[in-house]
Amino acid sequence: MSEQVKYDAPTVEQEIEVISTYHLEEAASHVVPKGGFDYMAGGSGKEFTLKRNDSAWDKKGILPRVLANVENPDTSTSIFEHDLKVPFIMAPIAAHGLAHATKEAGTARGISEFGGTIMSISAYSGATFEEIDKGLNGNPRWFQIYMSKDEEMNKNILDEAKQDGATAIILTADATLSGNRERDITNKFVYPFGMPIVSRYLTGSGENMSLNNIYAQSKQKIEPSDVKFIAEYSGLPVFVKGIQTPEDALLAIGAGASGVWVSNHGGRQLDNAPGSFETLEAISKAVAGQVPIVFDSGVRRGEHIFKALASGADIIAVGRPVLFGLALGGYKGVKSVLEYFETDLKRVMQLAGTQTIEDVKNAQLFDMK
8 A cells, every 4th residue: 555655756857778678677577667667567357358469560571672762751741730750659658756756747747848740638637727738839749538427527627628628539439348458357456546637527536546446526428429528519520539449430430530549558458359550451441531530549660650551540549659758758758658669660661661750651561461
């Protein structure tokens, strides 16, 4: 219990060398308290789907191309009104304060100093909108909502997110209750700090509360009318996050979604589900360019970003590697991780003979036997 009462989050701020983001997880496990690390790194059940998110990448290969007249690949792209220097953004993740004492404000500063991308702010943030806004320093942000059972409360939260500058809303639809996260159960994990954005509809601030308890106080019955409500009330583009089937993608679009977010919550919800990458191509074919597709879950290398783009995604969201970078170096570590992904993607693009992100989207992958 002592770990929950006094949580010693890392405080160091330093640039970090990123040889591989896989190494960051092991390094972070030595500086983050066990309960917090297992919450960040773990998945549900026996973690089949968590592992599948990684092994799924091996099903598709990238063809090296030569004589392609490629030099200094251009990673810039755009989504809605945002021009981005890279095709990846920060995924919405709860409780950055588990990784570092600066919480989401530290992540925001790292994103700001990297520049040219978007931060997705989770409603389960441990920092306030004001603290995050100061770190972002004018850089764009989207807001991920976990809906309250009280519609007026949802309106208040959406109003506040818009006032903070959110330019899109992310409705997480695959987390109406917590997955069977056995690491958290074993650790008797509870959040060591409050959640100022959602505390207004919780019985308690979020501090010393379990994820099960917090989810139980959120809205469980998520349906197409919720997408319609958020879109009409906010006047902002709405992504439905947690899409894993073509049927749900089309259902979301029909309900008014301006984008679909292909994700299995990093393997943290339904175990024995497929790896997220395994579902992407079929969803992309069904969507057929009607709306943008954001993809996350298991992204660790430039090759992964390339494969997801070539399989139909428009934007890739990275999550855990950024948190591990935050743990190891604060905002400077976040910036180091984002720079790694940028450099690694450019290397892959060069060797695959693709000059632009549009070239990557048109690249043909091959089936690995």
